[in-house]
Amino acid sequence: xxxxxxxxxxxxxxxxxxxxxxxxxxxxxxxxxxxxxxxxxxxxxxxxxxxxxxxxxxxxxxxxxxxxxxxxxxxxxxxxxxxxxxxxxxxxxxxxxxxxxx
Amino acid sequence: xxxxxxxxxxxxxxxxxxxxxxxxxxxxxxxxxxxxxxxxxxxxxxxxxxxxxxxxxxxxxxxxxxxxxxxxxxxxxxxxxxxxxxxxxxxxxxxxxxxxxxxxxxxxxxxxxxxxxxxxxxxxxxxxxxxxxxxxxxxxxxxxx
Numbered sequence: 585x586x587x588x589x590x591x592x593x594x595x596x597x598x599x600x601x602x603x604x605x606x607x608x609x610x611x612x613x614x615x616x617x618x619x620x621x622x623x624x625x626x627x628x629x630x631x632x633x634x635x636x637x638x639x640x641x642x643x644x645x646x647x648x649x650x651x652x653x654x655x656x657x658x659x660x661x662x663x664x665x666x667x668x669x670x671x672x673x674x675x676x677x678x679x680x681x682x683x684x685x686x
Numbered sequence: 687x688x689x690x691x692x693x694x695x696x697x698x699x700x701x702x703x704x705x706x707x708x709x710x711x712x713x714x715x716x717x718x719x720x721x722x723x724x725x726x727x728x729x730x731x732x733x734x735x736x737x738x739x740x741x742x743x744x745x746x747x748x749x750x751x752x753x754x755x756x757x758x759x760x761x762x763x764x765x766x767x768x769x770x771x772x773x774x775x776x777x778x779x780x781x782x783x784x785x786x787x788x789x790x791x792x793x794x795x796x797x798x799x800x801x802x803x804x805x806x807x808x809x810x811x812x813x814x815x816x817x818x819x820x821x822x823x824x825x826x827x828x829x830x831x
Binding site for chain 2: 586590632633634635636637638639642643645646647649650651655658659662663671672673675676677678679
């Protein structure tokens with residue numbers, strides 16, 4: 585849908601794509617209690633990475649980072665700082681889908 | 687050769703395109719839920735690239751690198767035609783050979799735009815070559831996406 589939007593598709597086309605693809609979407613799950621707090625520490629955060637289970641918590645955490653730092657500084661910190669943490673995240677950026685094993 | 691499927695990067699690019707923190711946050715979260723299978727390979731490639739930096743021969747053209755890889759017996763030994771685990775074999779079992787090879791790739795800041803254009807061109811050639819299957823006509827919808 586983002587591709588369609590970026591290519592200038594009409595609203596009706598984007599709606600069509602949404603309806604066609606919504607059947608296989610995973611349900612939204614809720615964040616777990618207190619996980620987002622742990623994600624600030626490294627390497628502790630690694631415990632909650634690498635599987636879909638903690639996606640909501642990771643999203644909440646990164647959303648908070650965006651709010652607190654602004655998106656540019658948040659990206660610099662989490663992808664481009666040259667730290668062990670940001671290098672690890674940068675490497676995961678090149679991944680496929682979690683379902684596929686390589 | 688770098689075959690993760692780049693999905694988190696795709697999401698990140700959309701977030702950057704429209705400066706949308708929610709999309710960016712979902713891109714980071716998406717990256718974080720993936721296992722870091724390419725990590726050791728990428729780490730090693732960076733180290734090899736740093737060591738070679740001063741003495742390095744010029745990178746050359748991207749498609750020439752593909753041709754060189756295709757001819758290279760050290761790389762060829764790790765892949766077999768039609769084998770789904772070729773990427774794993776190259777980047778994990780064959781890391782001693784594959785990491786130094788990819789360390790040849792380096793882009794200076796002043797050449798970023800030109801190399802980006804060249805990368806798109808090379809990717810198009812590869813996608814086109816890989817999908818030759820007469821009498822079928824190639825489609826590029828997915829490639830464009």
